[in-house]
Amino acid sequence: MTKPMQVVGIGNALVDVIAEADDAFLDRMNVERGIMQLIDTDRAVELYAAMGPGREVSGGSAANTIAGLAALGARTAYVGKVKDDQLGAIFAHDLRAQGAGYATPPTPKAHAAETGRCLVLVSPDGERSMNTYLGVSEFLGPDDIDESQMARAEWIFLEGYRFDGPDSHAAFAKAIKACKAAGGKVAITLSDPFCVERHRDAFLAMIRADVDLLMANEHELKSLYLTDDLEAAIGRARAEVPVTACTVGARGAHLIAGATRAHAPAVAAQVVDATGAGDLFGAGLLWGVVTGRDWTDCLRMGNVAAAEVIGHLGARPEADLAALFAEAGLG
């Protein structure tokens, strides 16, 4: 299936504001460690005023995946909403400069909300606690979906976080319909265990009806199927989805496709900032999929890409991923 686009991603268009923070600060500011919390404008102002000097790097989960795919040379594009403001211009520039298409029109200056951002607090051990002010990214709706773009894609890749926006369910439905009608496939990432908690029924309905590739980490997959038993969750996914990829932290990643099961160990890395590990795992995995690699190679590519991104601050790749693949014997 060769189409003009290999992967089109849809998600929350965010700029990350990254600062270091110790446990005392996280406790004092009531920040939950290791997960993504949605915050409103007042909380964003309060938290930003209290946190240390930051650095800004374009982020957004699916956008990070698409940036990784673009860095690998994939024909790829992204759909997500920014505003016509400075952070929106930065977000758009960084995706396009990486080689990804990005044509979602920015929300006009008159809109009350701004481009969304994620205040990422990185602990001394590299754990990241994300505090997301969605801004205009929340308002992604069906009008932002270009059906012809979806029809041109081998895969569309949907970010679970976007289930937090009511209009985005309709946007996803429109994208899925256009993609599938043209013979394309649908991948989704569950994004976050608490996001799964908030939208379990919607996730399950979509997964059962339309998803060809489900990506999750173990916590998300267990949350989806309301079980503490990872193998039970994998069994449920196996029955409902053609392919499930499930990362299990330092134990690597599993892939389940009907009767086939693959595993690849994690790639050793000094964790500087865990932000983007799942996103870049997705980039590596999807690159394997669209270039026709076997499942084990797909997982290994995911693990190599994830290891690169956790070795530095920020969730976009900095090293040459293709060179890292070649070094790992995946060239």
Added chain:
Amino acid sequence: MTKPMQVVGIGNALVDVIAEADDAFLDRMNVERGIMQLIDTDRAVELYAAMGPGREVSGGSAANTIAGLAALGARTAYVGKVKDDQLGAIFAHDLRAQGAGYATPPTPKAHAAETGRCLVLVSPDGERSMNTYLGVSEFLGPDDIDESQMARAEWIFLEGYRFDGPDSHAAFAKAIKACKAAGGKVAITLSDPFCVERHRDAFLAMIRADVDLLMANEHELKSLYLTDDLEAAIGRARAEVPVTACTVGARGAHLIAGATRAHAPAVAAQVVDATGAGDLFGAGLLWGVVTGRDWTDCLRMGNVAAAEVIGHLGARPEADLAALFAEAGLG
């Protein structure tokens, strides 16, 4: 001389947009390697569109010095103009979060220009080529100078780059007068050899009349005195300024104060991004000065702080400078 403020810096308030770029790109885009070029809006748009994905870190030469001093625990503040926009908010946050005072009111949203930024292109060898769109930072004038703040400062620290703004000469004069009238002292950095070339007479007039501490690198000092002979330039500075600190790259730094002369070797560092080396040298040196260290220790502190900042992308310190001083026997 104990005053409420140890150092108040005045300069161009900029956010750095940092991207990697190879020589072929610099050639194709007519970027001069290793220096600072002023660019207009059209050129900023053209260069930004062509350059790779960036990361944004607050910058501005004197602001970097003040951030370094604040990180060391100095009583310090900064004067420089941003706009009431997102990059301006980032700049203000990062200085205040570091512990520096910053009270210059932002230029209102209605102003045509935006917060200034510097497109920093980092070569594989760590050399940085800076392309500065001054934006509203250019309009720093006498009205932005609070004479009572200058009177409360043991030192004011003037950024040579600001000589590029006509109103800023008057701002500097107002600041110097208020500072000196209250018994304070004046430090200046020459910033860049081409900036010296543009404003040699103004630099010399100020240096002869008012400067107590002159900071420069060897290229800037030779440009100031129109000579290729560093020792000749040092001799001229010795006759005109109470104290001159001159960095000489990998050969370290010299300090000349009348009949006294000190030298400290450079601190070995893996150069990732040379941006901010001179700014953080200034922070270490001034920290030594305001804490009463001898000249050799002042130079060594400057060299340790410079080595920290060139070891990572961005011109603001990331490691604990006080801990690095202690490790170097400067605790």
